[in-house]
């Protein structure tokens with residue numbers, strides 16, 4: 001599926017027309033290529049008084065090869081790849097003024113596809129109501145910056161829990177260890193997060209293991225991808241393999257040929273299985289046990305739509321969607337967990353949808369199943385914490401795939417443009433986000449639902 005309008009506005013004639021008529025102006029997004037620097041320019045680092053994350057973040061950025069500048073040393077002509085602000089020191093609403101003082105003079109210094117990161121504390125962990133109030137206020141700033149700065153830039157709030165995001169597994173950056181914040185900061189700054197904006201990511205204090213090579217953050221990991229024959233699943237299988245994973249690619253037997261192409265291309269294995277078959281969980285578990293002895297990350301990507309307004313929907317449409325998108329995934333989790341095939345440090349990653357957050361006309365079945373995926377994250381993440389398994393989901397917005405190509409033209413155009421980046425995302429954008437959640441270095445992230453929607457207005 002291609003976005004012809006987005007290609008047109010990149011042309012000289014298109015640019016002129018967009019300016020004259022005030023039409024949506026989708027920027028070209030910076031996407032990750034292995035070997036790319038994290039940012040297209042230096043990062044400006046600022047902090048509220050008493051911020052506890054400034055020094056760890058400084059270390060993370062410099063270790064990642066980012067050129068750092070401090071507020072106060074900025075010349076009028078300076079331009080930045082990122083503005084990073086440690087707001088953890090803000091304990092009262094009167095101190096929010098420090099945000100204005102940092103961002104106001106630098107609001108127009110961000111390069112195209114630049115990044116804004118504000119670091120905060122989860123309000124529920126703040127010791128006083130005043131601090132919780134001020135920390136909650138950060139969300140409004142970040143989401144507004146995401147809508148305001150434009151030119152492909154994004155803005156996120158990263159909330160670090162407890163010990164300030166410093167993993168208890170050893171000194172920062174000694175081999176094999178990392179601060180638990182590192183993977184998230186690296187993901188957000190990079191082109192991997194091109195279509196993620198306006199998000200709040202909570203990073204806990206769990207274990208996080210740094211890869212030997214940040215261009216292969218999944219080296220040696222066994223990852224199962226369901227629905228891998230096409231669309232987001234196929235892009236995901238390719239991204240995971242590029243990043244070092246051994247991929248087990250699963251899809252229905254009817255998609256066997258396309259599945260074999262994906263699996264062959266990436267040197268992975270193909271499993272032809274209908275997830276809703278009664279024996280699917282055992283057959284899958286047997287395959288994983290025999291071939292790999294374990295599965296480090298399970299990505300429940302397979303999903304279907306069977307749209308009809310509720311009054312016109314037959315029971316089959318309801319049942320199929322709930323079964324593929326939710327119940328079969330629960331049955332598979334149960335068997336894999338029971339047989340201890342997901343080891344400590346393992347991941348379960350769901351694929352929800354903004355329809356599961358906002359609801360959607362004609363999609364009562366689909367939105368129910370996708371809200372259920374969020375429920376699964378909320379309920380399973382605390383249960384599995386003791387086993388060292390983290391559970392997260394992504395919620396894609398409008399992604400250019402066969403699924404969205406079937407949407408009627410006018411609704412499709414609205415879905416594409418009604419977000420801060422004025423375009424649909426690509427399957428690779430969802431894939432990169434799922435990849436980040438699967439990295440061993442992201443072990444401290446659990447219970448999150450991260451939207452990959454260009455900051456869609458739906459469910460905002």
Ligand SMILES: NC(=O)c1ccc[n+]([C@@H]2O[C@H](COP(=O)([O-])OP(=O)(O)OC[C@H]3O[C@@H](n4cnc5c(N)ncnc54)[C@H](O)[C@@H]3O)[C@@H](O)[C@H]2O)c1
Pocket residue numbers: 226227228229230231232233250251252255273274275276300301302303304324351352353354395396397398399400401402403404
């Ligand atoms: N495309 C979007 O804009 C969008 C937006 C939000 C969420 N999502 C979600 O992302 C996921 C992937 O979407 P997509 O657009 O790539 O869809 P797609 O239809 O292109 O691919 C889905 C894949 O899942 C497989 N599948 C379906 N039922 C299966 C079953 N019973 N057993 C095994 N495999 C099965 C299909 O054969 C297909 O290969 C889905 O969960 C979807 O709901 C997509």
